[in-house]
Amino acid sequence: MQVGDVDFLRRQIHVQRQVQRADGGSVRITPPRYGSERVVFVPDELIEMIARHIEQIGVHGDEQWLFGNGRGEPPHQNTVGHWWRSLFRRSGLEPFRLHDLRHFSASGLIAAGCDVVTVQRALGHAKATTTLSTYSHLWPTAEDRTRAAASDLMRSIAPSREAEADAG
Incomplete structure (x- = not known):
């Protein structure tokens, strides 16, 4: 550089x-x-x-x-x-390995919510399919997102047992 x-x-x-x-x-x-x-x-x-x-x-x-x-x-x-x-x-x-830092960086971007095109560009992959073939297992699935959304919804309408215990 x-x-x-x-x-x-x-x-x-x-x-x-x-x-x-x-x-x-x-x-x-x-x-x-x-x-x-x-x-x-x-x-x-x-x-x-x-x-x-x-x-x-x-x-x-x-x-x-x-x-x-x-x-x-x-x-x-x-x-x-x-x-x-x-x-x-x-x-x-x-x-x-030094090359493992590349994978660490990619997995960190994915964990932070970056989409496949953002990660593809950061890594310099010519195609999103290259990025997906290596890292697809790290992106949340539709089921993961559904569970998280349902959990957020439940927390917004029903207080947790810990909150009830603290209030009582």
Whole structure:
């Protein structure tokens, strides 16, 4: 990610490239796979973290990469993997794959009530069916929504036993 990919004012990150390694280890910058360029809407807390990173650590190279390899290029994916595994060893936390954060993010969006198209766009899936085939089990079913609506209705017309006990 480069500084120019972050729209600090609108709280957006523009995903418009990926780093690949060509033969011999040289860096090759290409568009994301499957035409998955996208805008990711991010919380204020992440924007603040990125701003602190730039202020305290700086950027790398003429292209202003947020993370670098010491030669002004983005780090090799094996280096990022090494950093990730080292973090878990030092912290004593139970390790998980970096890619699992993508699933965590998607499941969090779904739990917060985001619809399939919103999640599809955030993940950069070309089709909603891709998103649904991976995450459909996380969306509430019609039965879940019916139960929740009926429960809300019952609470609105009949006080709970706890409320009656408190009043008595």
